[in-house]
Each structure stands twice: as structure tokens, then as C-alpha cells.
Amino acid sequence: MNRDQIIQTLQNILPMEEGQILVNAPMDCRTGFRAGGKADLLIVLQNCDHLGEVLQVLRQEGMPVFxxxxxxxxxxxDGGIRGAVIQIGKDASQIRVEGERIFVSAGAMLSAIGSKAAEAGLDGFVFASGIPGTFGGAIVMNAGAYGGEMKDVVESVDVLTPQGEKKTLSVEELDFSYRHSVIAQKGYVVLGGVIHLQKGDKEQIRSQMRELAEKRRNSQPLQYPSCGSTFKRPAGFFAAKLIDDAGLKGLQVGGAQVSEKHAGFIVNTGNATATDILQLIRLVQEKVQQAFGVWLEPEIRIVGEDGSTL
Ligand SMILES: Cc1cc2nc3c(=O)[nH]c(=O)nc-3n(C[C@H](O)[C@H](O)[C@H](O)COP(=O)(O)OP(=O)(O)OC[C@H]3O[C@@H](n4cnc5c(N)ncnc54)[C@H](O)[C@@H]3O)c2cc1C
Structure with a gap:
């Protein structure tokens, strides 16, 4: 099939209200840094109901899928993404509380899950409610903050395997570690999962959420586009402290800057290209290596063509 025929086949699968198919789609408006190239094909799904069929068509046609x-x-x-990108939309309606468990779909935002948990008087998810990602992304990354990680609250995760089979993975099978789970390495797609929390006091939970949101506002450069902490925490060190101690706050390549407010964040001050950001990442890695002998690994996921040897 040529591209138009693939699009036609996908349109036949996807009801209008459940999916949008865009050709040559800018990705800057869909990513934290607000920079970068275009995707050949972008399929935005409102939920995962037709994901299996969509993946099957794309894979049969040999189209790479992200x-x-x-x-x-x-x-x-900056060279963009060849093949298809599937963005799993923020279908917040698919968050269901039953007793101490919350059943969520992959596109549910952590903030929405946090609000539902607080409303139901369920404690244990406060750490995650300020992380601006979906459940699916947070499972892939084992996202964490303020002493909590997804691995502490997840009971099971439903995935689609590369062969199109649905599977439910236990926490052990997810093989969580610092900013890692088995999902990416096995090529699984997260469909949803179950979070298990404990009963708590609604007002106390809400007050803790406000407190952590305030902490974020005070310590993070939230007025600029970024992907949060750019680098992983190296064993025995803090990336932000190493970068700060190396005197790199404010260091700039084009429109990309090491934040003056939080050295662990690289921010887009307005007109950064992905190449600016990648060059700044490399410069920070080299300078921290020279100063302290520690090589910082990016925490952010870098995809697409062009520009860097990272
Ligand atoms: C201001 C700011 C603050 C942040 N603070 C934190 C923080 O405190 N702690 C933290 O851990 N992170 C933080 N982050 C980073 C980010 O929000 C988390 O990593 C988040 O979990 C990513 O979720 P996402 O939906 O945006 O994933 P994306 O960025 O869209 O994707 C991340 C990875 O997950 C994969 N992926 C996404 N969905 C699926 C799916 N359904 N199935 C299979 N693979 C999938 C993608 O392929 C990619 O490899 C912050 C980011 C910003 C901008």
C-alpha cells in the first residue's frame, strides 16, 4: 500500500471522534522542549480501543512506529521522525476508583489520577501528581519524585506485545529500576493498569499536593519549555549539583540554556532547535566529565533523525 492507502485503511478502522491522522505533523507543539522536527505520520488516539488494529496495519506495511x-x-x-508516531491521548475519563484500587488507561494524566485519588481519600500518589506525563509514559520511565516512584504504587500493567498479544504484567515482570522498566526494551505498548493505594485523610492529601506543587513552582523553571531533569542521577551524585558546581548555570547554545533556577533542567528560552539542545547536552556532559570525572546520561528520550551522535 502507498501512504494514502495506509491512511485510508486507518480511517476505516478509526471512528472520527476516536482518532486523528496528520501527515507531516510538527512535533514541537507535542513535546516538552517545544522544539524538533516533523513526523511523517501522526495518529492521535483518544483511547486504546483500536490501537491493536492500527499497529497491525502499520507493522504489516513495514512502517516504523513510535x-x-x-x-x-x-x-x-530536527530531522523529524520517519514512519508513524502514535500519540495516546489524555482520555482522563478512563480513571475508575474501586476501593483502594484505581483502574486507569494509558493516556490518563498523572495529575488527573492524583485528583481522583484525593477525591476518593486514597493516599500514596501525591508524589506523582505534579509530573506532567501520562500513565503510559510514567510506567516506561518508572517516573518518580519526592521519594516515591511508580513501582511503589502500581499493581499490574496491561500491555500489547509486538506480536499484538494482550498481556498483564505484575510488578516483578515490569522489572522496575531507577527511570527504567521492561516496557521499552521488549517493545511493549502500555494500554493501562491498576494502581493500589491506601486509605488516607482527604484534606491531608490535598494539602500535601498543594505543598509539593508549591515546591515545584519555587525550585523549577516552569515558565520555560523543558523535559524536566535532563540527566539521570549518577550513582552517588546529584546531576544538578554537579552541573551547578561546574559553573554551568546559564550556559547557552542558541536558544537552549542550562536553567539559572535549576541546573538539572535544560530549557528552551524561546527559539531553541533540537540541535541547540543536543549540543548543550553534549557540552554539559563534557564539562562535568572534565570537572568531576562523571559522565551524565540523559534521562530524556531522544528520537528521530539528524543532528547528534548522542
Ligand atoms: C516540568 C517537568 C517536570 C518533570 N518532573 C518529573 C519528575 O518529577 N519525575 C519524573 O520522573 N519525571 C519528570 N518529568 C519528565 C516526564 O514528565 C516523565 O518522564 C513522564 O512520566 C513522561 O510521560 P509522558 O506521557 O509525557 O511520556 P512521553 O514523553 O510521551 O514518552 C516517554 C517515553 O515513554 C514512551 N511511552 C509513552 N507512552 C507509552 C505507552 N503507552 N506505551 C509504550 N511506551 C510509551 C515513549 O515512547 C518514550 O520512550 C518532568 C517533565 C517536565 C516537563
Whole structure:
């Protein structure tokens, strides 16, 4: 099939209200840094109901597929993405509370899950409610903050395997570790999952959420586009402290800057290209290596063509 025929086949599968198919789609408006190139084909799904069929068509046609959530940890190189990107939309309606468990779909935003948990008087998810990602992205990354990680609250995760089979994975099978789970390495797509929390006091939970939101506002450069912490925490160190101690706050390549407010964040001050950001990442890695002998690994996911040898 040629591209038009593939699009026609996908349109036949997807009811209008459940999916949008865009050709040559800019990815800057869909990723945290607000930079980067275009995707050949972008399929935005409102939920995962037709995901299996869509993937089957794309794979049969030999089209490379990349699945994303909210794009808050994603940098697309300036040359863009060849093949198809599937963005799993923020279908917040698919969050269901039953007793101490919350059943969520992959596109549910952590903030929406956090609000539902608080409303139901369920404690244990406060750490995640300020992370601007979807459940799917947070499972892939084992996202964490303020002493909590997804691995502490997840009971099971439903995935689609590369062979199109649905599977439910236990926490053990997810093989969580720092900013890692088995999902990416096995090529799974997260469909949804179950979060298990404990009963708590609604007002106390809400007050803790406000407190952590305030902490984020005070310590993070939220007025600029970014993907949060650019680098992973190296064993025995803090990336932000190493970068700060190396005197790199404010260092700039084009429109990309090491934040003056939080050295762990690289921000787009307005007109950064993905290449600016990648060059700044490399410069920071080299300078921290020279100063302290520690090589910083990016935490952000870098995809697409062009520009860098990272
Ligand atoms: C201001 C700011 C603050 C942040 N603070 C934190 C923080 O405190 N802690 C933290 O851990 N992170 C933080 N982040 C980073 C980011 O929000 C998290 O990593 C988040 O979990 C990513 O979710 P996402 O939906 O945006 O994923 P995306 O960025 O869209 O994707 C991330 C990865 O997950 C994969 N993926 C996404 N959805 C699926 C799916 N359904 N199936 C298979 N693969 C999928 C993608 O292919 C990609 O590899 C922050 C980012 C910003 C911008």
C-alpha cells in the first residue's frame, strides 16, 4: 500500500471522534522542549480501543512506529521522525476508583489520577501528581519524585506485545529500576493498569499536593519549555549539583540554556532547535566529565533523525 492507502485503511478502522491522522505533523507543539522536527505520520488516539488494529496495519506495511504519551520527556531531533508516531491521548475519563484500587488507561494524566485519588481519600500518589506525563509514559520511565516512584504504587500493567498479544504484567515482570522498566526494551505498548493505594485523610492529601506543587513552582523553571531533569542521577551524585558546581548555570547554545533556577533542567528560552539542545547536552556532559570525572546520561528520550551522535 502507498501512504494514502495506509491512511485510508486507518480511517476505516478509526471512528472520527476516536482518532486523528496528520501527515507531516510538527512535533514541537507535542513535546516538552517545544522544539524538533516533523513526523511523517501522526495518529492521535483518544483511547486504546483500536490501537491493536492500527499497529497491525502499520507493522504489516513495514512502517516504523513510535508510541508516545504527553511528550513531556521527549526530544525529537530536527530531522523529524520517519514512519508513524502514535500519540495516546489524555482520555482522563478512563480513571475508575474501586476501593483502594484505581483502574486507569494509558493516556490518563498523572495529575488527573492524583485528583481522583484525593477525591476518593486514597493516599500514596501525591508524589506523582505534579509530573506532567501520562500513565503510559510514567510506567516506561518508572517516573518518580519526592521519594516515591511508580513501582511503589502500581499493581499490574496491561500491555500489547509486538506480536499484538494482550498481556498483564505484575510488578516483578515490569522489572522496575531507577527511570527504567521492561516496557521499552521488549517493545511493549502500555494500554493501562491498576494502581493500589491506601486509605488516607482527604484534606491531608490535598494539602500535601498543594505543598509539593508549591515546591515545584519555587525550585523549577516552569515558565520555560523543558523535559524536566535532563540527566539521570549518577550513582552517588546529584546531576544538578554537579552541573551547578561546574559553573554551568546559564550556559547557552542558541536558544537552549542550562536553567539559572535549576541546573538539572535544560530549557528552551524561546527559539531553541533540537540541535541547540543536543549540543548543550553534549557540552554539559563534557564539562562535568572534565570537572568531576562523571559522565551524565540523559534521562530524556531522544528520537528521530539528524543532528547528534548522542
Ligand atoms: C516540568 C517537568 C517536570 C518533570 N518532573 C518529573 C519528575 O518529577 N519525575 C519524573 O520522573 N519525571 C519528570 N518529568 C519528565 C516526564 O514528565 C516523565 O518522564 C513522564 O512520566 C513522561 O510521560 P509522558 O506521557 O509525557 O511520556 P512521553 O514523553 O510521551 O514518552 C516517554 C517515553 O515513554 C514512551 N511511552 C509513552 N507512552 C507509552 C505507552 N503507552 N506505551 C509504550 N511506551 C510509551 C515513549 O515512547 C518514550 O520512550 C518532568 C517533565 C517536565 C516537563
Amino acid at each position: 508510541v508516545m504519551g504527553n511528550g513531556s520527556n521527549l526530544l525529537v531531533r
